[in-house]
Amino acid sequence: MVWKMATFNVNGIRARLPIVLDWLQKEAPDVLCLQEIKCQEKDFPFKAFEAAGYHAAVRGQKSFNGVALLFRDAPEEIRSETGRDVIDREARFLAALMNGVWVVNTYVPQGRSPDDPAFQFKLGFLKELKSWFENHFDPGDRLIWTGDINVAPEPLDVFDPKRLEGEVGFHPEERAVLADVTAWGLEDVFRKIHPEVRQFTFWDYRLPKSFERNLGWRLDHVFATRVLAEAAVDCGVDVEPRGREKPSDHTPVWAVFDLSG
Template sequence: MDWTIASFNVNGLRARLGILGDWLAHNQPDAVCLQETKVQDQDFPRQAVEELGYHVAFHGQKSYNGVAILSKRPADEHGHGFGELWDDDQARLLWAKLDGLWVINVYAPQGRDPSDPAFAYKLEFFRRLRAWLEARFSPGEALVCCGDFNVAPQDIDLHDPVKLAGQVGCHPDERAAYANVLDWGLEDVFRRLHPAQKQFTFWDYRLRGALSRDLGWRIDHILASAGLAPACGQCLVDMAPRRLEKPSDHTPILARFSR
């Protein structure tokens, strides 16, 4: 079975439908996980998405957060949230089973500042994610967990690791919490294939010339289970959508699996 799985923080789905549609038409992934859709469920543009040739599952809230999984085939099953493990009212987790492949879409909290309660919530989110994976899945299953994790795992994932040291997004506590999720049995397939490549997925709107000067962060990741990661033959970051007019501040990532 071959799968092409993508992830894209669209930073507002309705504002990015044109960019998303063109990208899907060109790349034809089997499934794409979207983060920051920023639309409550009753207003989700289902028809517009389905006209792109995809089935869709979504979990959203007004103005903030929101996740969706678009797939060429309908999901065998899907759901959202951590269930009984954590009653979290933020729309950050969505999962689906697609032809024997579990696809988990994550939009992790940003964290604001290490002194802010939002930072503690971020660490708790990662703890709950690890516990949820342990309760529901096995690392031997075919599973992809992808999305915007809001963590640059290593210094190579930062444009200026000295200047940014200790900030939210690369704080040691965040990195440890994120690494604990991977220790369940996940592998970053981009890093598996490109151990020394400096490549970013996010460039802040607020930083003048961030894209042209490549002042970015790699915080969007495709993680594969131990049983699936060796089947990943390609993982790439597509810069083209970030260079378009009125883009997201993130750009898509894509991985191809064959087993």
């Protein structure tokens, strides 16, 4: 069984709905993880996605944050909370079991600046997520952690590593914490398949012509336990949506797995 999943920080689902619907029609993933939907559940466009052949699970929040899962087949289980305040206090986490695979969709806090309390909140979020993995799963399970992780792991993942060293998103402390989370038993699927490729997933609106100049960051990831990483057939970044009119500042990342083994 070949199974395709994807992740996309839409930066407002109602504003980006035509782009997402077009992408679903073109790429037809089995599951699409959305972040930063910026709406409450009652305002989520369920009917539009149902018409496109997708069910939705949503954890929303008015005007900020928010995550959702779109899936073709009903999941076996959905978890919207972890029982850990740092993770659950905002709408940043949603997980589901489908086709024998746990998909954990997160919108990790951005962190603002290294001297802001929000940066420590970000580090705490990642540390608590690792503890949740340790307490509920085994590295031998079929599990994917995905979403807007808001950390570029390596110098290859930012447009200017010397200039950006120490900035939020490429700060050594958060990179170390991310590495500790993945050391539990997760592999970077994109980097496994494309070890030397410089490919970004985010281009800041605030930087003039950042997309046209390819001044980007790789902040959106698909991490998988070894059994799934070994089953990865392909993984890529679709930059086309970022170049459209009124785009998100992020673009979709997708991965294909052979689950027949």
